[in-house]
Amino acid sequence: MKSQNKKSSAIKLFFKSCALATAVLFTLPFALIGCGKGKGEEKNYNFVLTNATVPVVMSTLDLLGTKDSTDMWYSRKLTFTDETQLGFNFLGKDEPNASGVSSTVLEEMSNKVLHTYLKNKKAKFTLYVTDYNVKLAFKMFITNQIPKENWKINLVEDGNAAYTYFKSIYGGTDGNEVFEDDLQNVRNEIQQAKTNPNYDFTAATYTSGYKLSYAFAYEYRDNVKVMMQYPELLETSSESMKLKLANINFKKSSLTQMYRALSAENQTKFKKAVFDVDYIDPIIKQDNQKKTLVVCGASLTSEQFSGVDADIKNGTKEQDFEKFFNKIMADFPDYNIVIKPHPKWGLDDPSTSVDEKGTAWADGYEGAYERRVRYCNDHNIKVLPGQVPMEVLIWAYGDDIKIGGYNSTLYMNAPKDMTLFFINGTGELSSLSAPLPTIIDSGAIADELKVYYPGQDGEVLVKTHTITAEA
Numbered sequence: 001m002k003s004q005n006k007k008s009s010a011i012k013l014f015f016k017s018c019a020l021a022t023a024v025l026f027t028l029p030f031a032l033i034g035c036g037k038g039k040g041e042e043k044n045y046n047f048v049l050t051n052a053t054v055p056v057v058m059s060t061l062d063l064l065g066t067k068d069s070t071d072m073w074y075s076r077k078l079t080f081t082d083e084t085q086l087g088f089n090f091l092g093k094d095e096p097n098a099s100g101v102s103s104t105v106l107e108e109m110s111n112k113v114l115h116t117y118l119k120n121k122k123a124k125f126t127l128y129v130t131d132y133n134v135k136l137a138f139k140m141f142i143t144n145q146i147p148k149e150n151w152k153i154n155l156v157e158d159g160n161a162a163y164t165y166f167k168s169i170y171g172g173t174d175g176n177e178v179f180e181d182d183l184q185n186v187r188n189e190i191q192q193a194k195t196n197p198n199y200d201f202t203a204a205t206y207t208s209g210y211k212l213s214y215a216f217a218y219e220y221r222d223n224v225k226v227m228m229q230y231p232e233l234l235e236t237s238s239e240s241m242k243l244k245l246a247n248i249n250f251k252k253s254s255l256t257q258m259y260r261a262l263s264a265e266n267q268t269k270f271k272k273a274v275f276d277v278d279y280i281d282p283i284i285k286q287d288n289q290k291k292t293l294v295v296c297g298a299s300l301t302s303e304q305f306s307g308v309d310a311d312i313k314n315g316t317k318e319q320d321f322e323k324f325f326n327k328i329m330a331d332f333p334d335y336n337i338v339i340k341p342h343p344k345w346g347l348d349d350p351s352t353s354v355d356e357k358g359t360a361w362a363d364g365y366e367g368a369y370e371r372r373v374r375y376c377n378d379h380n381i382k383v384l385p386g387q388v389p390m391e392v393l394i395w396a397y398g399d400d401i402k403i404g405g406y407n408s409t410l411y412m413n414a415p416k417d418m419t420l421f422f423i424n425g426t427g428e429l430s431s432l433s434a435p436l437p438t439i440i441d442s443g444a445i446a447d448e449l450k451v452y453y454p455g456q457d458g459e460v461l462v463k464t465h466t467i468t469a470e471a
Contacts, residue, residue, distance in 0.1 A: 040120030044068045048128040051075035055156040057389050059128040061258040064266045073105040078387035085273035114144045131155040132210035138193035139201040157228045159409030160433035167235045175238035182215035227253040233435035256413045274392045283382045286336045293335035296405035297342040315367025327460040339383045346386030421450035427463040
């Protein structure tokens with residue numbers, strides 16, 4: 001009888017324990033949400049979720065040397081050659097190159113933000129994100145219901161495009177009205193992010209997502225900064241919009257000044273992270289007593305591959321690229337010509353992967369690509385890796401190089417008289433993307449610049465411009 005009572009008591013105790021355990025498990029998430037209030041350490045966590053080139057470089061320069069935990073994802077996997085130099089935690093290493101943002105990594109970062117906050121209500125978060133991808137912040141903070149005082153956002157400019165699209169969207173006399181509409185658009189987007197389970201946080205383009213970035217910066221100006229190299233050069237004809245600009249929390253962030261502000265140790269770390277000296281040195285410093293002229297790509301409508309015929313694509317017809325370089329080599333015979341392709345238009349051995357070639361070559365341009373490689377080999381033109389940020393090479397080899405080429409952000413960080421020429425479709429400096437024409441007019445780039453452009457009969461013409469303004 002005693003044995004049965006013991007057995008019965010043991011069974012009751014077992015079920016009581018199970019019930020208690022179930023109750024604890026069931027209430028744990030809610031307990032976590034309620035616990036920690038007023039407790040924990042006030043510690044900052046950095047997250048970097050960027051694509052393109054300038055946002056990656058700008059974010060890295062701003063964070064290099066930080067003692068805070070830093071998780072980073074970037075789209076162009078060859079931007080860094082030795083990530084370990086930076087001391088960050090890099091996510092999504094096995095993912096291929098991408099032009100957008102990884103939804104998998106976004107989910108990973110978002111979950112980490114939530115779990116960190118549930119453990120410590122004093123945790124602070126700083127997100128660095130490409131300006132037009134502001135919707136990623138909705139996922140990480142707003143849908144996670146993280147209090148506004150616990151997070152900050154740095155919207156990082158995407159080079160020339162930031163200025164060009166600001167002008168096209170808000171530059172007219174109706175700029176203020178468009179901006180007001182976008183303030184409402186942001187409110188609508190935030191509501192969608194809160195309530196729509198199928199809301200797409202990663203979809204963003206300059207024509208839609210980019211407008212949101214500035215509106216968001218204005219709407220939440222106390223905890224959102226817009227990192228731009230030249231915020232003072234944003235153009236608008238709307239007087240009311242100019243007043244709005246005065247209320248946006250800009251963080252002026254010249255890449256060159258950010259680099260120079262680093263300690264000597266961190267400058268060395270940054271350069272080691274970005275490029276392999278043993279690989280780059282022989283390209284820049286060729287032992288033949290000539291100087292080095294680096295020609296940078298792209299565009300002129302992506303080097304005139306827009307709407308080309310089949311013979312250009314398959315490599316049986318001369319490319320405009322060849323015509324321009326024939327002219328440049330004739331005009332600069334005392335220089336070794338080196339090409340720094342745009343990251344999307346890399347140029348290496350034909351057997352290299354699409355990631356290294358650049359995504360722009362991926363669709364039907366194999367013949368044109370191989371012809372271009374042969375042209376460079378035949379004319380002893382050496383080629384730099386497409387995804388190495390040119391700004392870093394300017395800082396590292398400034399005394400050894402001159403530069404020129406297609407429309408690009410990089411000239412905003414070149415010292416005066418390093419740039420010799422541009423290539424565009426008109427021959428006019430005014431047709432370069434904002435804010436380059438304004439910077440050139442100030443005299444900060446050079447006192448004289450050539451512009452190469454196509455003539456009507458396929459020949460390459462050149463126009464020389466004298467700049468008289470003082471820098």
